[in-house]
Amino acid sequence: xxxxxxxxxxxxxxxxxxxxxxxxxxxxxxxxxxxxxxxxxxxxxxxxxxxxxxxxxxxxxxxxxxxxxxxxxxxxxxxxxxxxxxxxxxxxx
Numbered sequence: 001x002x003x004x005x006x007x008x009x010x011x012x013x014x015x016x017x018x019x020x021x022x023x024x025x026x027x028x029x030x031x032x033x034x035x036x037x038x039x040x041x042x043x044x045x046x047x048x049x050x051x052x053x054x055x056x057x058x059x060x061x062x063x064x065x066x067x068x069x070x071x072x073x074x075x076x077x078x079x080x081x082x083x084x085x086x087x088x089x090x091x092x093x
Contacts (some may be wrong), residue, residue: 048082051075 047068054064061072061079068075 018027048078051079052082 038066051068054067055061061075064070065072065075070078
């Protein structure tokens, strides 16, 4: 079994990250921005799929919005966008 110390023999992953933080903050920040973007994409997709499933089960837009913390208009917008029916003229805030 491979351990973290095998993959990072100089003291583990934490040492590598600390060293990267001291010598290359721009690289570290760029990687964090990329990670945030990837997580946003995954969570947005999962939320859209969950809202579509709730709608398919007969939930109303207001009920879905209440559960996920969005207005019913924002739910309508996101469901339409996810279904590929085109985007409304403007995104509600």
